[in-house]
Amino acid sequence: MDTGFSAYAAEIQRLMTERTAGQPLAFVRTYGCQQNVADGEKIKGILGELGFGFAGSAEEADLILFNTCAVREHAEDRVFGNVGALKSLKRRKPGVIIGVCGCMTEQRPVAERLGKTFPFIDLIFGTHVLHRLPEMLHQVLANSQRVLLLGQEETTIREDIPIRRDGRSRAWVTAMYGCDNFCSYCIVPYVRGREKSRRPEEIYRECQGLVEAGYKEITLLGQNVNSYGKGLEEPVNFAELLRRLDGLPGDFRLRFMTSHPKDASQELFDVMAESRHIPHHIHLPFQSGNDRVLQEMNRRYTREKYLALIRCAREAMPDVSFTSDVIVGFPGETYEEFQDTFSLIREVEFVNLFTFIYSPRPGTRAAEMPDPISHEEKTRWFAELLKVQEEVAGKIGQRLVGSRQRVLVEDRDGKTGLLSGRTASSLTVMFPGEDGLIGEFAAVEVTEARGVSLRGRLV
Ligand code: SF4
Known part of the structure; x- marks a missing residue:
């Protein structure tokens, strides 16, 4: 099925190669709740269809997108701070495209303030139009024009948006x-x-x-x-x-x-x-x-x-x-x-x-x-x-000491070097074990509780 996303890929690739050498790289930073994280995965899915690879930092990227949150003032301040910090990058690398999207930009006064404060932003769009990213990006690239697109709530749900998931388990x-x-x-x-x-x-x-x-x-x-x-x-x-x-x-x-x-x-x-x-x-x-x-x-x-x-x-x-x-x-x-x-x-x-x-x-x-x-x-x-x-x-925590828990192992804790996993009741347990367990279920006996921060051993 042609999702309409890949249709823009060749043209966007052509326009991007005028700005970059090799495959263009995108960096998407998401703030806020899981719903925003899920939106971020869709944005990355669309960018993947358009031929973008992904950079580990804003400095390496040809397209930088901040997917913002509006729930607390603090989150907004951070976005203003982080976008402001890109001013010198844009001066050094004028071809880089900078965009801001998400809940914060869905509020028109905030979007306008962002646009005024940071004239180097190329793209501002709200939560309801993320599926139109290819078209917006094309407009920025083909016409060297800033795009601002907000608040066009649709009654139907788009089911064809590709998703590039951050996790594997x-x-x-x-x-x-x-x-x-x-x-x-x-x-x-x-x-x-x-x-x-x-x-x-x-x-x-x-x-x-x-x-x-x-x-x-x-x-x-x-x-x-x-x-x-x-x-x-x-x-x-x-x-x-x-x-x-x-x-x-x-x-x-x-x-x-x-x-x-x-x-x-x-x-x-x-x-x-x-x-x-x-x-x-x-x-x-x-x-x-x-x-x-x-x-x-x-x-x-x-x-x-x-x-x-x-x-x-x-x-x-x-x-x-x-x-x-x-x-x-x-x-x-x-x-x-x-x-x-x-x-x-x-x-x-x-x-x-x-x-x-x-x-x-x-x-x-x-x-x-x-x-x-x-x-x-x-x-x-x-x-x-x-x-x-x-x-x-x-x-x-004390009540759980001595109990056996089925844990989904998520990663290795940087501080302790222990594996870290989550019980059914969503408590974190840390325990010694091999990397091969990451992403798998493991049976763990809780041996110690520091608050609800639990320690255990594999059984
Ligand atoms: S209005 Fe906000 S806090 Fe209330 S249920 Fe909806 S999302 Fe949750």
């Missing part, structure tokens, strides 16, 4: 795009658009190909996977999608992220409990343990509803583990309200938490709310929260 598979929830602090619905689910047979086909290619862990991605299926011709919900994928033959793990507590269901827990391939682990962001704050966040569940979900999941899977996201210092949150977050952490006992100090995103409702607590104060709350989590993690 773990893969990301997009189940759905966008989000309809409009949590008051979050920019995602504005930059990634409304929810759109991929057809189940397309997801099945992709997962089947990955398992046949030897991938050992597949993570289904979506901002809110539990609302998968809205708008599909065939009524398939997320639990049913998992049930179908679990039927794939082979030895692999099937994970998913992110679940929204308002849409997680008993059916989902039951499918997980009965499955062969789905580890008993759920990433279920609670964000705050206080009902008033949750309401201000527009999360549409209460603390009680969240805790009830945890109980249901534990009833279905007594060995289930949880991870979560927490926001520290939401606008108007008081220290007393923040105590409810501590108590919820102690009650649930998460194996790991991703904690963030609130960062205002222009254009969201929360960015307009009064926020009287200073950043220094929030930093103190944050440090307290880490202590509470360390205490919880320490208890969980």
Whole structure:
């Protein structure tokens, strides 16, 4: 099938050879969440079809692309810093093409500010048009013109975009795009658009190909996977999608992220409990343990509803583990309200938490709310929260000493020289072993726990 990507290859190659000697090289740097990582793999897939090889650094590349994130101010600052640092490279190597894409550029004022601040950027495009990269690149090369293309959300999902995966044992598979929830602090619905689910047979086909290619862990991605299926011709919900994928033959793990507590269901827990391939682990962001704050966040569940979900999941899977996201210092949150977050952490006992100090995103409702607590104060709350989590993690770690875990070996830890792998509950275990185990499952006995950082030995 002609995907339309390779159609541009010869012409782009010809135009690139006017600028470079030999095969043109691209360098793609991705920031932010797994969805962005998955987009980065598609961008690399398209560039591969266009005849690009890949460079290990920006200095060696003929095309540099920053695939950006908009979720926190800090990530934006880093992009501005990193793009700014390329000014001298562009002076030394005027033929190099520099582009910025992703969630950050999907916000028109930010894209325009980028373009104004850095006149040497050749290409700026948003999340909805990455499949048009060949055409944009051609325009830059043929007309020596800057291209800015944003915000043209399509109603159909392109299934023909090639993917160049970063890993050989773990893969990301997009189940759905966008989000309809409009949590008051979050920019995602504005930059990634409304929810759109991929057809189940397309997801099945992709997962089947990955398992046949030897991938050992597949993570289904979506901002809110539990609302998968809205708008599909065939009524398939997320639990049913998992049930179908679990039927794939082979030895692999099937994970998913992110679940929204308002849409997680008993059916989902039951499918997980009965499955062969789905580890008993759920990433279920609670964000705050206080009902008033949750309401201000527009999360549409209460603390009680969240805790009830945890109980249901534990009833279905007594060995289930949880991870979560927490926001520290939401606008108007008081220290007393923040105590409810501590108590919820102690009650649930998460194996790991991703904690963030609130960062205002222009254009969201929360960015307009009064926020009287200073950043220094929030930093103190944050440090307290880490202590509470360390205490919880320490208890969980101790309980695991002496247990046998099936671990997917991911790599060798640079500091200790030990192999590092992940248990079904998504905990990291380090242990001595041969390189040949990387990318394979191994049975490991946990011999020591430092918090939830576990040490073990092969059994
Ligand atoms: S569920 Fe809420 S936090 Fe998550 S992406 Fe959607 S709006 Fe953002």
